[in-house]
Amino acid sequence: MSGSARRVRVEPSSAPAYEVRVGSGVARAFAGELAGLLGVPAGRLFAVVDAGLPASWVDGVLGAYEVAGWAVTRCVVAPSERAKSLETLGGVLAALAGTGQERREPVLALGGGIVGDVAGFAASAYRRGVPVVQCPTTLLAAVDASVGGKTGVNLALPSGELLKNMAGAFHQPRAVLADVSAFASLGEREFRAGLAECVKHGLISADWGDEGLLAWTLGSLERIMSREEEALVELVARNVGVKARVVGDDERELSETGGRALLNLGHTYAHAIETLAHLTPDGDPAHAPLHHGEAVALGLIAAAACSASMGLVEASLVGRVRAGVAACGLPVAIGGLPDDGTLIARMRHDKKASGGRLRLTLPVGEGRARLIADPPEASVAAGWSAIRAG
Numbered sequence: 001m002s003g004s005a006r007r008v009r010v011e012p013s014s015a016p017a018y019e020v021r022v023g024s025g026v027a028r029a030f031a032g033e034l035a036g037l038l039g040v041p042a043g044r045l046f047a048v049v050d051a052g053l054p055a056s057w058v059d060g061v062l063g064a065y066e067v068a069g070w071a072v073t074r075c076v077v078a079p080s081e082r083a084k085s086l087e088t089l090g091g092v093l094a095a096l097a098g099t100g101q102e103r104r105e106p107v108l109a110l111g112g113g114i115v116g117d118v119a120g121f122a123a124s125a126y127r128r129g130v131p132v133v134q135c136p137t138t139l140l141a142a143v144d145a146s147v148g149g150k151t152g153v154n155l156a157l158p159s160g161e162l163l164k165n166m167a168g169a170f171h172q173p174r175a176v177l178a179d180v181s182a183f184a185s186l187g188e189r190e191f192r193a194g195l196a197e198c199v200k201h202g203l204i205s206a207d208w209g210d211e212g213l214l215a216w217t218l219g220s221l222e223r224i225m226s227r228e229e230e231a232l233v234e235l236v237a238r239n240v241g242v243k244a245r246v247v248g249d250d251e252r253e254l255s256e257t258g259g260r261a262l263l264n265l266g267h268t269y270a271h272a273i274e275t276l277a278h279l280t281p282d283g284d285p286a287h288a289p290l291h292h293g294e295a296v297a298l299g300l301i302a303a304a305a306c307s308a309s310m311g312l313v314e315a316s317l318v319g320r321v322r323a324g325v326a327a328c329g330l331p332v333a334i335g336g337l338p339d340d341g342t343l344i345a346r347m348r349h350d351k352k353a354s355g356g357r358l359r360l361t362l363p364v365g366e367g368r369a370r371l372i373a374d375p376p377e378a379s380v381a382a383g384w385s386a387i388r389a390g
């Protein structure tokens with residue numbers, strides 16, 4: 001393990017505190033500590049493995065757990081929104097039951113956000129809850145999905161419409177191992193998608209103890225894009241720090257004014273478009289559908305424009321968010337969107353809606369956001385106008 005590893009503590013109100021370790025090699029290095037953390041002798045370990053990971057990297061990590069005395073079962077899951085389903089969850093649970101694993105024996109989630117969400121949900125349900133250790137292998141999962149205990153799958157309506165993360169559970173991990181050595185295998189597009197969540201954190205971080213996060217991120221993009229280890233460790237640790245403080249304050253997303261819902265900045269817009277299979281980030285149909293992070297990037301601009309239309313922020317913030325998104329190599333506009341009425345109806349399906357009323361997390365200043373109930377439809381539509389191409 002490299003010397004530059006960092007540790008961030010997460011303190012949820014209803015579950016034991018846990019550590020996020022950030023560094024190169026942390027997933028392997030933890031193998032000898034897992035039994036001690038769980039207070040059990042090494043026994044059976046069920047690894048849910050992202051099908052997109054290089055086999056040699058997975059073998060290296062899981063081999064370390066075998067050397068530490070764990071009998072490892074692998075269950076490979078495809079990292080796609082369609083595969084993030086009740087059917088996949090059923091398959092994982094059946095495979096888990098097939099091992100005979102008992103209540104104190106753990107699940108290890110090795111992969112991106114989709115795999116972490118499915119594995120975490122399976123761990124929450126199997127025998128009514130077994131320990132899970134999240135080992136995020138994408139930037140997006142490391143800075144967001146793996147921390148905070150949200151797990152789940154998408155639900156498909158009879159019409160075929162996919163509702164994002166509509167079935168799930170809060171199930172906090174016992175540890176998170178953000179191993180930046182896994183990022184080497186990420187394609188450019190997938191890596192950049194993770195930066196969208198970093199921009200999101202930078203747009204709320206002033207209230208959460210890291211005022212300079214966005215400026216540092218945008219000023220360090222060259223080092224980050226060339227995946228310099230030290231820059232990646234700092235990027236992940238600072239973003240996890242913001243997320244840990246937000247989750248510690250409002251684990252169950254109950255705050256009426258913000259709290260954990262602040263982490264949904266850009267996401268209600270994003271959820272309305274990311275399951276539309278024809279949308280592409282650059283006009284090339286071969287690149288459809290949008291990656292979650294690409295949809296979030298567009299959603300951040302739309303949220304800023306909505307907020308500016310309501311007079312909650314200076315109009316100039318929209319340009320600054322757009323420039324930040326563009327600097328990360330993420331899309332700032334998109335063609336082929338349905339009309340505003342259709343999009344706003346899809347936003348009302350989002351699980352953050354309450355009594356059919358829309359609630360949006362919107363920027364209200366530099367590095368600050370709030371949860372706003374009932375934004376006027378014209379302002380919500382101004383958000384969509386800000387990202388329509390052509």
Ligand code: GLY
Nearest residue numbers: 144148150260263
């Ligand atoms: N990704 C948003 C949250 O964890 O609350």
